[in-house]
Amino acid sequence: MGEFDLIARYFKHPARRAALGVGDDCALLQARPGTQLAISTDMLVQGRHFFADVDPASLGHKALAVNLSDLAACGAQPLAFTLALALPEANEAWLAAFAQGLLTLADAHDCELIGGDTTGGPLTICITVFGEVPVVAGRSQALLRSGAQPGDDLYVSGTLGDARLALDALQGQLTLPADVLTAARARLERPTPRLALGLALRGIASAAMDVSDGLLGDLGHILQASGVGALVDVDIATTLIANNDYFIRASGQFDAQWLQTTRRTLVLSGGDDYELLFTAPAHLRDAVAAAGRLSQTPVTRIGQIQAQPGLRLVDGAGQALPNHYASFDHFK
Ligand code: ADP
Ligand code: MG
Numbered sequence: 592m593g594e595f596d597l598i599a600r601y602f603k604h605p606a607r608r609a610a611l612g613v614g615d616d617c618a619l620l621q622a623r624p625g626t627q628l629a630i631s632t633d634m635l636v637q638g639r640h641f642f643a644d645v646d647p648a649s650l651g652h653k654a655l656a657v658n659l660s661d662l663a664a665c666g667a668q669p670l671a672f673t674l675a676l677a678l679p680e681a682n683e684a685w686l687a688a689f690a691q692g693l694l695t696l697a698d699a700h701d702c703e704l705i706g707g708d709t710t711g712g713p714l715t716i717c718i719t720v721f722g723e724v725p726v727v728a729g730r731s732q733a734l735l736r737s738g739a740q741p742g743d744d745l746y747v748s749g750t751l752g753d754a755r756l757a758l759d760a761l762q763g764q765l766t767l768p769a770d771v772l773t774a775a776r777a778r779l780e781r782p783t784p785r786l787a788l789g790l791a792l793r794g795i796a797s798a799a800m801d802v803s804d805g806l807l808g809d810l811g812h813i814l815q816a817s818g819v820g821a822l823v824d825v826d827i828a829t830t831l832i833a834n835n836d837y838f839i840r841a842s843g844q845f846d847a848q849w850l851q852t853t854r855r856t857l858v859l860s861g862g863d864d865y866e867l868l869f870t871a872p873a874h875l876r877d878a879v880a881a882a883g884r885l886s887q888t889p890v891t892r893i894g895q896i897q898a899q900p901g902l903r904l905v906d907g908a909g910q911a912l913p914n915h916y917a918s919f920d921h922f923k
Pocket of ligand 1: 598602603612613614615616617618674675676704705706707708709
């Protein structure tokens with residue numbers, strides 16, 4: 592199977608929204624009046640972001656999900672994406688499963704594959720997504736990292752730490768019961784981009800981003816961009832691990848101190864969560880709760896934005912805790 596047969600078989604579909612899709616030198620996408628394009632690129636590299644033997648359908652899902660998560664963080668509606676693929680070989684079974692995982696998620700969000708590039712090489716997947724954000728009275732409705740204000744509440748969606756729990760187990764650093772590993776692995780391999788929540792938070796959230804490298808490290812980006820500090824309740828955040836029940840059951844088995852440290856580390860610096868971290872004025876608490884209900888996404892208030900720069904951690908009793916929760920950095 593040659594390069595062009597491969598593209599035609601797995602990645603070419605009749606254009607729907609795009610004025611022109613796969614097949615020419617450029618795709619054409621008509622921007623609607625009164626909107627801006629939101630554009631984001633994410634790359635997944637074998638050995639760095641996924642294991643060589645990962646299920647190809649899950650890989651297709653995840654490659655797009657991490658990009659859609661960036662649109663969600665900006666409050667953008669997905670429109671289209673491009674796919675740049677480096678493949679060591681044209682393995683048809685692998686390609687069929689990869690395309691199925693990828694395009695099932697794309698269809699679920701009506702996000703159209705409009706072009707890309709295909710080459711030989713070490714397995715690498717690079718996706719660029721295009722989304723749409725309204726401009727109202729000259730103001731972009733995009734959610735940015737830079738809008739957090741002292742006094743704002745700090746929230747996170749969904750669950751945290753389970754992806755890292757799975758990664759640690761798959762790398763042999765800890766052993767989990769099969770049911771716990773299956774649940775955690777679903778969070779690692781099939782993250783859910785919080786698109787509906789991102790849309791519902793337009794006009795409510797003062798700042799937002801998605802958590803990909805770990806909660807506290809990513810929070811640092813909002814604090815820096817907004818020129819503020821924050822107080823985070825570590826005990827509230829720590830309950831957000833989806834496998835909370837497992838940790839409660841495990842409390843008879845393991846040293847209490849070790850368990851607490853492990854849970855905190857997973858949640859606060861785990862990474863690969865693809866949840867939304869956002870701030871909103873305290874008087875909009877009801878509106879935030881309504882956005883969570885509307886988008887059927889759990890939302891938890893984990894702290895507060897403060898004028899004094901820096902990140903302060905407290906436990907449930909209000910006792911200060913040291914911050915030694917580094918987030919992921921490719922070059923550290
Ligand atoms: P060019 O050489 O002009 O860049 P290519 O020969 O690489 O074009 O690609 C031919 C067409 O197939 C283009 O429309 C391109 O966008 C599309 N394409 C290539 N690879 C992919 C892919 N992995 N997924 C979707 N479309 C692709
Ligand atoms: Mg090309």
